[in-house]
Amino acid sequence: MKKSNKFKLVISLLLLLVLILTACTQPANPAPSQNETATPAPTGGTEELIFGTGGTAGTYYIVGAAMGKVVSERSDKLNIIVQATKGSMENINLTSVGEMQLGMSNADGVFDGYYGTGSYEKGGKQDIVGLMSLYMSAGHMVVKKNSGINSYADLKGKKVVLGPPSTTIVEMSKAILREHGVDPDKDIKPFYLSFDEGVSKLVDGDVDASFFVAGVPTAALMNASSTGGVDLLDVEDAILDKIANEFPYFEKYTIPANTYKGIDKDIRTLKIMTNIFAKSTLSDEAAYEFVKHALEGVADYTSAHTVVKEITPETAWKVPVPLHPGAEKYYREIGVLK
Known part of the structure; x- marks a missing residue:
């Protein structure tokens, strides 16, 4: 009886030893250390794109946020994260270095960034390509009513915000001031601030x-x-014509009377088109999806701002730089680009 018990004990120990050795020879799958990152679970193929716009009270942000929401809702491949920024130049800079994938800018900013001219003469060419042309933006010089400032010439000796530094806005405001005999570097106290x-x-x-x-x-x-407490400064046609001849991306425009409360006269000024651009490394599929749903879903965000009605397939492809291949594919498919 004792021999039988000893035999069973030996067999049990041998089996236990085999199990231990087997476990030791299996591949290890430890939890990630503090210096490692666990592989994330699949997300269903949704690609997140950061979309740079402008100040939260401005048209860039309002239109961009509405567009981004609609694209995200319509597409099962994209999730658009709308980012408030200081505007065109910041959008171009951050997109070029890959901190954002999409951005909004005036047309000349896109042109200068792509070709390394104008504002980017020192910084060089930026890594961006065109996606869409949207709507026009107009210059506004705002003053308080009854301030005694009735024209740009009256701004001599005044404190004037010219726009964010190194932007088209500053270029436009300085051009208008010069044509009114005001040296923006000597005759005023300039401030370089965002829209808001x-x-x-x-x-x-x-x-x-x-x-x-x-x-x-x-x-x-x-x-x-x-409250009717502000006014806009008007610019004479002859001055607008002269500036438009010097800067081909600026065009004459009239802000209709009563667009803003208390401003009951037409305001002549300059305008420029607003574009959406992308980093050149954005995938063709992402560019195609974004443009497709931004245009085909435009009715879903028309209520966001009156300028949205200007966004059409017939004009969307007209950007001043080469189109992203994914965007070009869409425009050719719908027949607006031959």
Whole structure:
């Protein structure tokens, strides 16, 4: 009986030893260490794109946020993350280095960034390509009513916001000032601020005038003019013609009377088109999906801003730089680009 028990014990120990050795020879699958990153679970193929727009009160942000929401809802491949920014130049810079994948800018900014001219003469060519042309943006020089400032010539000696530094907005405001005999570097105290900051400074009385470029109407000025306490400065046709000849991306435009409360006359000014661009490494599929749903879903965000009605397939492909291949594929498919 004792021999039988000893035999069973030996067999049990041998089996246990075999199990231990087997476990030791299996491939290890440890949890990630503090210096490693676990592989994320699949997300169903949705690609996140960061989309740079502008200040939260401006047309860029309002239109971009509405467009991004619709594209995300319509596409099962894209999730658009809308980013508020300081505008065109920041969008181009961040997209070029890969911190964003999409951005909005005035047409000349896209042109200069792609070709390394104008504002990018020192910085060189940026890694961007065209996606869409959207709508026009108009120059607004805002002053307080009854301030005694009735024309650009009256801005001599005043504190004037010219726009964010190194932007088309500054280029446009300085060109208009010069044609009115005002040297923007000597005859005024210039401020280089974003759209939101400029309007806020004007309302608070910290500056005498604020220039910005935005769609018509734009929410920030609608709010500022709600009490009828602001005015816009008009520019004569001869001056507009001269500037447009010098800067081919600027065009004449008239802001209709009563667009803003208390401004009951037409305001002649300059305009420029707004574009969407992308980093050149954006996948063809992502570019195609974005353009397709931004255009085919436009009815779903028309209510966001009146400028959305200007977004059409017939004009969307007309950007000043080469199109992204994915966007070009879509425009050719629908027949607007031959």
